Amino acid sequence: GESVGLHLPTLSVQEGDNSIINCAYSNSASDYFIWYKQESGKGPQFIIDIRSNMDKRQGQRVTVLLNKTVKHLSLQIAATQPGDSAVYFCAENGDSGYALNFGKGTSLLVTP
Amino acid sequence: GEEVAQTPKHLVRGEGQKAKLYCAPIKGHSYVFWYQQVLKNEFKFLISFQNENVFDETGMPKERFSAKCLPNSPCSLEIQATKLEDSAVYFCASSPPASGITDTQYFGPGTRLTVL
Numbered sequence: 001g002e003s004v005g006l007h008l009p010t011l012s013v014q015e016g017d018n019s020i021i022n023c024a025y026s027n028s029a030s031d032y033f034i035w036y037k038q039e040s041g042k043g044p045q046f047i048i049d050i051r052s053n054m055d056k057r058q059g060q061r062v063t064v065l066l067n068k069t070v071k072h073l074s075l076q077i078a079a080t081q082p083g084d085s086a087v088y089f090c091a092e093n094g095d096s097g098y099a100l101n102f103g104k105g106t107s108l109l110v111t112p
Numbered sequence: 113g114e115e116v117a118q119t120p121k122h123l124v125r126g127e128g129q130k131a132k133l134y135c136a137p138i139k140g141h142s143y144v145f146w147y148q149q150v151l152k153n154e155f156k157f158l159i160s161f162q163n164e165n166v167f168d169e170t171g172m173p174k175e176r177f178s179a180k181c182l183p184n185s186p187c188s189l190e191i192q193a194t195k196l197e198d199s200a201v202y203f204c205a206s207s208p209p210a211s212g213i214t215d216t217q218y219f220g221p222g223t224r225l226t227v228l
Contacts, residue, residue: 032214043116043203043219044155051213087152093214098207099145099168100217102155 012109019077021106023090026071030092033066034100035075039086047075047088077108085110114138116220118204119186124226125194133223134186137206143167144187145205145217146179155203161187194227201225 013019025033031052036044050057050064050073057064063076073090087107091100117136125131137144146158157171161181172179176195181187191198201224205217 034216036219040152043118043221044205046216046218049216089155091155098143098210098214099157099160099171100147100155100214101157102147104154105152 009104010107010109012111013080015080015082015110015112017080019075019080019084019108019110021075021077021088021090021108023073023075023103024071025073025090025092025094025103027092027094027101028071030094032093033064033073034091035062035064035073036089036091037084037086038089038105044089080108080110082110082112084108116204116206116218117186118202118220118223120223121221122224122226124228126228127196128193131191131194131198131225131227133189133202133204133225135189135204135206135220136186137204138218140208141206141218142209143207143215143217144181145207146187146189147203147205148200149203149222150200152201158189158202191225194225196227199225199227 034049035047038044048059048064061078065074087105089105091102094101119134144161147155159169159172159179160167164181176192179189201222203222205219207215207217
């Protein structure tokens with residue numbers, strides 16, 4: 001069936017390095033993509049989103065890249081900080097239009 | 113409010129008991145979504161509302177789960193006769209009025225339901 005998945009379940013980076021978290025999706029009908037950060041015991045926190053009419057969007061220290069040809073989404077975090085340690089989820093709207101389909105999550109660990 | 117509020121933070125129920133969870137969306141938001149997260153992993157969509165109307169209930173286990181969003185009241189998710197597998201964190205999210213497009217969903221802190 002249609003699904004959203006992540007290539008890497010865990011990612012360990014050193015403080016100050018750049019991080020890249022990848023996500024594959026399979027539903028060609030998806031036109032909205034979003035990244036969330038979830039810290040332990042908290043709800044998902046919005047990071048950045050992108051629509052299918054774009055292939056790149058930048059925020060503060062974060063960039064989302066969308067490759068519709070290969071159905072791939074990535075989140076780049078510049079100069080990763082210890083506070084960036086969390087689980088990151090990608091999500092897309094798939095067939096539902098409004099409800100989000102989440103991927104499995106990637107745990108990012110930032111070491112000093 | 114400026115954030116999605118959920119109560120209670122934790123809820124413990126014996127198997128077979130009823131559980132009721134509440135959500136207050138961000139003021140001005142028209143859409144409310146309920147998701148279930150099991151074992152800190154995948155999120156499962158349950159139901160969404162556009163104001164007080166059910167918008168999409170394709171994820172709801174209809175036998176025991178019900179939800180409402182009434183005017184001037186918090187939205188609620190109720191589970192009748194809870195089962196062990198209902199143990200999860202239940203998240204509510206809200207999003208602004210959308211003109212036919214998906215918009216950003218902002219999540220609450222969640223309610224952790226433990227069924228013993």
